[in-house]
Amino acid sequence: MKLKYRTTSPVKTKKMGEGLAKILLKMPKRKKAIVLALEGDLGGGKTTFLQGLAQGLGVREKILSPTFIILRRFKIPGQKSKNFYHIDCYRIKGPKDILDLNFREIIADPRNVVAIEWADKIKNIVPQNSAWIKFRFISKNIRKITISASRY
Ligand code: ADP
Ligand code: MG
Numbered sequence: 001m002k003l004k005y006r007t008t009s010p011v012k013t014k015k016m017g018e019g020l021a022k023i024l025l026k027m028p029k030r031k032k033a034i035v036l037a038l039e040g041d042l043g044g045g046k047t048t049f050l051q052g053l054a055q056g057l058g059v060r061e062k063i064l065s066p067t068f069i070i071l072r073r074f075k076i077p078g079q080k081s082k083n084f085y086h087i088d089c090y091r092i093k094g095p096k097d098i099l100d101l102n103f104r105e106i107i108a109d110p111r112n113v114v115a116i117e118w119a120d121k122i123k124n125i126v127p128q129n130s131a132w133i134k135f136r137f138i139s140k141n142i143r144k145i146t147i148s149a150s151r152y
Contacts, residue, residue: 005145006138013045013143014052021056024113025079033112035130037119044135045143046117050086057084057113071101082111089118095125 007013024034036053038046051063059074063086070092076082085106092098106112107127119126129150136144 001149003147005147007045007143007145009141010045010048013048013145014055016145017049017052017054018056019052021053025057030110032127032129033107033109033114035107035127036113036115037126037130037132038115038117038135039120039132040135041137044137045145046133046135049133049135049145050115050117053115054084054086059084070097076113080111082113083109085112085114087114087116089116089121092121095122098122099125 005016007016020036027034038049040046047063047065054061054063054074057076058078059076061074063072063074065088068091070088072086074084074086076084087098087101087103089098103125107114116122116126119130119132131147131149134146134148136146138144
């Protein structure tokens, strides 16, 4: 399944993320974490999208571009022990840097929602059933966003 969107402002990209969060919260019980693999242009809107997603999940802290921090964990309030993980692979050398942060355990826990920016850098350790979301910079305020979900 492939869904293509074109957004015309950061606010609209955030709204898209927020909309996806609502869908994720309604999803039936799973065996593993929900993993969103984000890829595409620098400035394409990945972090902006995740700000909306986090807000939609109910996370109160603001999601920032984690310049030096590779992984951040946010509690999803109201949902017993649910966590939102924001991972940014921009600066990493390879999958080992992510595996060292207990990645396997994080993606194995069905209570987690895990969003990975620059996921193409760790393609071989991203679970098969992840949703891939691609961001393309078209012009100053226009972004093309493509969501491909496999076996959800
Ligand atoms: P990435 O994480 O992919 O590098 P960011 O979300 O950090 O991208 O940056 C996107 C930048 O582009 C932000 O400064 C944002 O305000 C701007 N922007 C302009 N138009 C859009 C749009 N339609 N969607 C998302 N961001 C946009
Ligand atoms: Mg970013």
